[in-house]
Amino acid sequence: MELTTFWFAVIAFLWTGFFVLEGFDFGVGMLAPALSRDEAERRQVLGTIGPVWDGNEVWLITAVGAMFAAFPAWYAGLLSEFYLPVVLVLAGLIMRGVGLEWRGKVHHASDRAWCDLGILAGSALPAFLWGAVFADLLRASAPAALAGGVFSLSVCLLHGAVFVALKTSGPVRARARRTAMIVSVVALPAGVVALSGIPSAGTAVAEGGASPWLWGCALAAMAFLAAAVALTWRGREGWAFTATASSIALTGAALFGALWPAPLPGLTVAEAASGPYTLGMLTWIGLIALPFVLGYQAWSYWVFRKRLVAEVS
Amino acid sequence: MEALDLARWQFGVTTVYHFLFVPLTIGLGVFVAGLQTAWHRTGKEQYLRLTKFFGKIFLINFAMGVVTGIVQEFQFGMNWSEYSVFVGDVFGAPLALEALLAFFLESTFLGLWIFGWDKLPKRVHLATIWAAVIGSNLSAYFILAANAWMKHPVGYEVTGGPGGDRARMTDLWAVLTNSTALAQVPHVVAGAFVIAGTFVLAVCGYRVLKERRTADPDRTVPMRRGADLTVSMWRTPMRAALVMTALAGVVVAGSGDLSGKLLYEQQPMKLAAAEGLERDTAGAAFSPVPGVEVPMLLSFLATNDPNAVVRGIEDLQEEYTERFGPEDYRPNLPVVYLSFRVMIVFGMTAVGLSVLGLWLTRRRSSTSSDGHPAPRGRALRRRAAGPPREVPAWFARACLLALPLPFIAMIAGWLLSEIGRQPWTVQGELLTAASVSPGVSLTEVAVSLAVFTLLYGLLAVAEAVLIVRHVKAGPERAPSVPPASPTGTGGTGDGDRTAVMLQPTLMY
Numbered sequence: 001m002e003l004t005t006f007w008f009a010v011i012a013f014l015w016t017g018f019f020v021l022e023g024f025d026f027g028v029g030m031l032a033p034a035l036s037r038d039e040a041e042r043r044q045v046l047g048t049i050g051p052v053w054d055g056n057e058v059w060l061i062t063a064v065g066a067m068f069a070a071f072p073a074w075y076a077g078l079l080s081e082f083y084l085p086v087v088l089v090l091a092g093l094i095m096r097g098v099g100l101e102w103r104g105k106v107h108h109a110s111d112r113a114w115c116d117l118g119i120l121a122g123s124a125l126p127a128f129l130w131g132a133v134f135a136d137l138l139r140a141s142a143p144a145a146l147a148g149g150v151f152s153l154s155v156c157l158l159h160g161a162v163f164v165a166l167k168t169s170g171p172v173r174a175r176a177r178r179t180a181m182i183v184s185v186v187a188l189p190a191g192v193v194a195l196s197g198i199p200s201a202g203t204a205v206a207e208g209g210a211s212p213w214l215w216g217c218a219l220a221a222m223a224f225l226a227a228a229v230a231l232t233w234r235g236r237e238g239w240a241f242t243a244t245a246s247s248i249a250l251t252g253a254a255l256f257g258a259l260w261p262a263p264l265p266g267l268t269v270a271e272a273a274s275g276p277y278t279l280g281m282l283t284w285i286g287l288i289a290l291p292f293v294l295g296y297q298a299w300s301y302w303v304f305r306k307r308l309v310a311e312v313s
Numbered sequence: 314m315e316a317l318d319l320a321r322w323q324f325g326v327t328t329v330y331h332f333l334f335v336p337l338t339i340g341l342g343v344f345v346a347g348l349q350t351a352w353h354r355t356g357k358e359q360y361l362r363l364t365k366f367f368g369k370i371f372l373i374n375f376a377m378g379v380v381t382g383i384v385q386e387f388q389f390g391m392n393w394s395e396y397s398v399f400v401g402d403v404f405g406a407p408l409a410l411e412a413l414l415a416f417f418l419e420s421t422f423l424g425l426w427i428f429g430w431d432k433l434p435k436r437v438h439l440a441t442i443w444a445a446v447i448g449s450n451l452s453a454y455f456i457l458a459a460n461a462w463m464k465h466p467v468g469y470e471v472t473g474g475p476g477g478d479r480a481r482m483t484d485l486w487a488v489l490t491n492s493t494a495l496a497q498v499p500h501v502v503a504g505a506f507v508i509a510g511t512f513v514l515a516v517c518g519y520r521v522l523k524e525r526r527t528a529d530p531d532r533t534v535p536m537r538r539g540a541d542l543t544v545s546m547w548r549t550p551m552r553a554a555l556v557m558t559a560l561a562g563v564v565v566a567g568s569g570d571l572s573g574k575l576l577y578e579q580q581p582m583k584l585a586a587a588e589g590l591e592r593d594t595a596g597a598a599f600s601p602v603p604g605v606e607v608p609m610l611l612s613f614l615a616t617n618d619p620n621a622v623v624r625g626i627e628d629l630q631e632e633y634t635e636r637f638g639p640e641d642y643r644p645n646l647p648v649v650y651l652s653f654r655v656m657i658v659f660g661m662t663a664v665g666l667s668v669l670g671l672w673l674t675r676r677r678s679s680t681s682s683d684g685h686p687a688p689r690g691r692a693l694r695r696r697a698a699g700p701p702r703e704v705p706a707w708f709a710r711a712c713l714l715a716l717p718l719p720f721i722a723m724i725a726g727w728l729l730s731e732i733g734r735q736p737w738t739v740q741g742e743l744l745t746a747a748s749v750s751p752g753v754s755l756t757e758v759a760v761s762l763a764v765f766t767l768l769y770g771l772l773a774v775a776e777a778v779l780i781v782r783h784v785k786a787g788p789e790r791a792p793s794v795p796p797a798s799p800t801g802t803g804g805t806g807d808g809d810r811t812a813v814m815l816q817p818t819l820m821y
Contacts, residue, residue, distance in 0.1 A: 051424035054379065058420050062412035064386055069409035072401020073476065079390030080750040086391055087761040091768055094380040098772060101376030105369060107782055274402040275481045282406060286413065293417045300421050303432055 003279040007070040008260060008269050010286065014063035016252030019130075019152075020245050021056035025049045027160015029096060029123030033116060035164060035175050039109075040310040042116070046100065048167040051304050053100060055297055057093070069282055073272040077264045082133045089126045096122025127156040134255055135194060137264070138201040151194035154187035155225070155251075159244040162228060166237040169307045177232055180240075184229040191225045191247075198254045217254035221247045317749045319758040320392040323765065325731075327384050329724050330769050334378035336723060339453055339502060340509020341371045342446035344557065346439075348550070353439050359546045366788035367513070367550070372427065373779050377772060379420075384765065386412075392758065396738050396748030403469045403482040404459050407489070411455035419448030453505070454498050461494035463739050464730075465579045471742065480742065493579060496571040503564035504660070504726065508719040510558030511663050511712075514670070516784050517551040518712030521704050523787075548674070551704060555670045562664030569657075570614065577615035580740060581624040582633075583733035584615060586644050587653040592625035602654060640744070644735040652725040652732070660722035666715050673708055 028049045036042040049056075067075040079086055099118030106112055128149040135148020161180035165173050199214035224247035231240035262268050273279065345368045352360035386408060389397045397405075422444035429438050468487030469480045482488065524545060576584040584590075588611050590597055596619055599610035609619035616623075626643055633642040734740065738748040 047428075051428040052421075054420035054424055055417065057383075058412060058416045061383065061386060061416055062409070064390075065405070065409040065412040067405075068386075068390065068397065068401050069405030072405055072479075073398045075401065075405070076390045076394035076397035076750070079387055080392070080394040080753050083391055083750075083753050083757050084760065086387060087764055090384050090387060091764055093383055094768060094772070097380040098376050098775075101372060102775075102779065105373055105779060105783070107786075271476060274405070278402050278406055278482045278485075281482075281485045282409060285410060289413050293413065297417065297421050300425050303425060303429060 003276055003283065004070075004269050004273040006283065007066070007273070007279055008256070008263075011063060011066050011070065012252065012256030014059055014066055015256065016249055018056070018059035018063055019252050020248045021059055022053070023127075023156045023248050024159045024163040024244075025053040025056050026123040026127040026156040027158065028164055029100070029119045029160075030127065030157060031160050031164065031176070031179060033120060034179060035161075035172055037171070039112075041172050043104075044168055044170075044172055044308050044310040045164055046103070046119070047308050048164055050100070052300060054097070055300065057097070066282075070274055070279060071263070071269065071272040072274060073267055074263045074269075077267060077272075078137075081264070082136075085129045085133050089129050092122040092125030092129075094122070095119075096126075123156075124153065128153040131194070135197070138255070138258055139197060140265070144197055144201075147190065147194045147197065150186070151190040154183055154190050155244070155248060157183040158187045158225075158228065159241075159248065162232055162237065162240045162244050165232065166241045167307055169309055172310065173307075177235070177237075180232045181229065184225075184232075188225060188229065191222055195219075195221050195251065195254065198251075198258050201258060211257070214254050214257045217250045217257060221250035221254060224250065314755065316753060316755045316758050317746060319755065319762055320749050320753070321745070323392065323758060323762045324388060326762070327381065327388065327765055327769070328731075329727060330773070331378070331381040331385055332723060332727060333720060333773075334374055334381060335453070336505030336508040336720075337374045337512060338371070338378040339446075339449050339505040340507075340557070340561075341367065341374065341512065342442075342449050343506070344509055344513060344554070345371050346442045346446050347553065349439055349442055353435065359549075362788040363546070363550055367516075370516070370780055370783060373776060373783065375423070377776055381769070391761075392750055392753060393738070393748050394750035394752070396743060398476070399478065399743055399748070400463075400480050400739060403466075403480050403488060404462060406482060406485060407455040407459040407462075411452050411459075415448045415452035415455060417448075419445050419452065422448065450502060453502050454494075457498045457501055458489050458491060458494040461491045461497050462488055463737075464734055465491060465493035465575070466739050466742055467491050480739070493572075493575055496568050496575055499564050500568035500572055501726075503561040503568065504719070504723055506561035507558050507565060507660065507663055508723060510554045510561060510667060511715055511719045513550055513554035514558070514667070514712040515716040517547040517554065518704075518709035519784060520547045520787065521545060521551070521709040522706060522713075523785075525706065545704070548704065551670070552674060555667045555674070558664060558667035559671060562660075562667065565660060565664070573614055574616065577623065580734070582626065582629045582642060582644065583649065583729075585624055585626045585629060586646050586649040586733055587729060588623075589646060589650045590623060590625045591627050593622055593628045594625060595622045596620045597623040601657065637741070640736065642736060644733050649729055649733045652728040655725035656722045656729060659718045659725065663715055663719040663722065666711060670708060670712070674702055674704055676702070
């Protein structure tokens with residue numbers, strides 16, 4: 001495979017990893033008030049993402065950093081083109097990060113309420129806006145952007161609810177499963193609308209029609225969403241989470257498949273790419289480092305694998 | 314007013330703000346890791362309490378460093394798209410490496426540290442904090458290497474193409490071992506340790522004064538086996554911070570001197586602006602504070618030769634106009650001149666305070682404390698060393714007052730470094746005016762500047778309040794009896810050393 005193609009795939013992988021991992025973070029952040037009845041339960045819900053959310057967010061930082069290094073014009077074009085949405089995404093990530101880190105360290109319940117508000121708003125903003133930005137990038141229309149935003153927001157909610165159901169026990173777990181079913185009322189139709197828009201809008205279309213595999217990814221993503229709902233209904237939380245994660249991963253594959261070979265209007269991957277020397281060096285370093293990164297991140301998930309219970313303070 | 318002006322303000326404001334938190338993350342992280350190591354090796358209760366106490370401050374501050382750092386990475390593309398397209402091939406690489414090699418390490422292992430108190434073996438848990446702080450320091454290296462390239466571009470060539478000129482990397486190793494970076498990394502990182510050290514001193518100073526006022530039972534920690542002496546638990550962290558600050562101060566001074574010499578070769582305009590030198594001058598003088606001039610010192614500092622010629626602003630302006638075309642190549646002279654002096658004076662004062670503190674808190678020799686002559690032999694003499702000197706109240710107060718000094722020095726250093734680089738983004742290659750995003754309007758930048766300023770302002774107040782409250786509350790008391798329920802939250806401590814069933818007080 002040629003280096004620019006390879007690096008496009010790497011960036012697609014990093015963004016997709018971000019969607020899958022931070023997706024449930026965003027969902028948990030948004031659902032925390034709805035899933036908990038008291039402070040102990042709130043801590044239980046947020047505790048599911050506590051040790052891992054920051055590492056998950058680094059997938060975004062790495063995706064953007066890799067874009068800067070490998071496709072400077074793509075990086076610069078995307079961020080300056082969608083200037084105000086990106087400002088709001090950043091504002092959201094700031095409020096969320098600070099809220100998550102500070103809520104256990106403040107001294108008053110009212111301060112904690114501020115943190116919770118920051119976590120809620122700061123999770124909802126990026127969850128909606130990244131969907132809207134990428135949908136707009138593909139289809140350049142406001143309704144499509146709205147559909148994309150609603151889709152990514154509702155899928156994050158579903159993914160988060162399923163994750164909480166998987167990682168907790170007691171009343172919170174039951175509530176999370178119910179919430180997943182409620183959220184799916186929006187997520188499933190939004191998924192059909194937004195996902196069916198991807199293959200037909202791809203930049204590849206102009207050069208000879210949507211490829212069947214884009215349709216394959218989009219349809220499979222829909223199927224996994226439906227499967228996730230069915231599995232949650234039947235109480236198979238582990239499989240349900242695997243299904244939502246697979247659905248998001250396939251959405252990422254379809255999205256970046258559709259963005260190939262022109263990730264921005266009028267800009268091809270080849271034009272945007274850095275030189276072969278830079279790409280080659282980054283490839284070597286990435287190939288050596290990535291297994292370690294994936295390894296210790298997986299280990300941290302392993303360390304915190306147990307279901308959390310609500311602890312009375 | 315143009316979008317360019319606001320974009321510059323935004324970059325300046327967000328970067329300076331980001332760098333209020335980053336140094337504390339870098340230095341305090343190592344300090345906390347050191348405290349936990351001390352607890353691990355000695356098993357002394359007070360080290361655990363201190364680890365948790367400073368660890369919590371570290372985490373309050375860490376959050377701010379992280380979230381303001383995300384803005385930095387996005388901002389190049391948002392506001393400086395022309396710059397990003399031109400330099401991405403070179404400048405993007407250290408940023409990508411920073412994320413891959415440093416940020417993953419830092420974030421993952423910090424999560425393990427915060428939540429792993431009761432889940433990981435003690436030794437492994439200690440390793441997680443070290444892995445996290447290594448990540449923080451590594452990230453500083455990569456971002457400073459990227460920054461150094463803007464001032465002294467190396468390992469690249471400029472090639473034309475359909476999309477305009479591009480800087481193309483030809484040698485990654487040259488970029489990562491840029492002489493400017495090798496001088497700047499120790500300068501900034503050691504500066505971060507001065508900040509963290511001064512911060513710890515201020516906290517300890519406050520606690521020392523407070524325990525004097527209230528006769529805090531912290532003072533009943535027995536000092537040595539069998540000894541009936543008591544000593545404040547704040548003495549050890551204070552001494553450690555004094556040593557850290559003083560040592561870091563030596564590195565800051567040495568690397569700062571090196572940076573000055575590199576300026577002479579690489580960025581003569583910045584050097585001339587820092588001294589306000591109008592014309593090329595042999596045996597140039599240096600004025601540490603306005604009004605005082607030390608003859609030939611600038612030439613000596615810049616070259617080790619007191620008679621060397623240091624370039625002057627106006628001569629450089631003429632030369633650059635000839636080389637690069639008509640343009641004002643002078644940076645904002647008053648800002649550069651002033652920030653240079655503020656950096657030196659304020660930074661040196663903080664370091665000077667630490668040296669003074671080391672002397673004030675030195676151990677008494679046993680002769681002076683009990684009237685008996687000291688026994689012969691090094692080991693014996695050490696064992697017989699007298700009780701430690703009390704920290705004088707006035708010194709504790711001075712530590713508290715000195716807190717802003719290194720922060721101001723750090724900000725001034727960045728203003729010198731980055732405003733002194735103007736009008737270039739990449740020295741000799743790309744002007745700031747040509748770097749800005751052409752498609753982002755004045756209104757858009759005004760909105761983002763307002764959003765960031767407002768949010769940052771609120772959060773700065775919140776963080777300050779949070780840290781002050783935490784410092785006032787002091788460390789959690791060690792329980793006199795082990796807690797009845799190991800899952801209880803509240804008053805926590807180390808009831809059971811071997812099982813390490815520490816309540817994860819750092820949890821959310």
